[in-house]
Amino acid sequence: MKNKTRATWLAFFGGPLGLHRFYLYGFADMPAWLLPIPTALGLYGVERVQQLGQDDTLSWLLIPLLGFTIAGCALNAIIYGLTPIEKWNAKFNPQADALATPGQTHWGTVIGIAIALLIGTAVLMSSLAFSFQRYFEYQIEAARLISQ
Structure with a gap:
């Protein structure tokens, strides 16, 4: 039996x-x-930024991968938590009753949804801000080199 809160x-x-x-x-x-x-x-x-500083081009390409992965998993947590009990049990517990307890939403599920929403949004926005900032700084630096 696959528990919705645990998932x-x-x-x-x-x-x-x-x-x-x-x-x-x-x-x-x-x-x-x-x-x-x-x-x-x-x-x-992240390790490259710590060793080489924020001017490392490869790091601003790699760091958003971590952020987007965390944000995507937080979105999965929200989707799992908001899945209706009948759909959950039909998909993950097909041998059980449609209203079996593993598919029920508890306070632990609601708290997990809220924390995933909070942290996932913060990580996604931070990843976007970091990557866009680095990209535009790189573009400005390239424009300066061309103009000289």
Whole structure:
């Protein structure tokens, strides 16, 4: 029986590592195995910024991968938490009754949705702001070099 509250929290906390997909679909799920790749690339971008500074072009391309992955997993957590009980049980617990308890929404689910919305939005906006700022600074620098 796949629990909706557990899936919501796994998507939020362990989503960038694919834990929610392993929980819901098993170890044969290819997206679950692919999710750690953009996460690792984004973490590599963060490490490059710490070592080389903010002027590193590769880092401002890699860091948004981490942010978009976290934001996407937060969106999955919201979708899982807001799925009606009948649809949840039909998709993930087909052998159970349509109103079985694993598909019910509890306070833990609601709190998980709220935190995923808060953190996911902040991470998405931060990733967009960081990447656009770096992109426009790069463009201004390139324009200066051309004009000289």
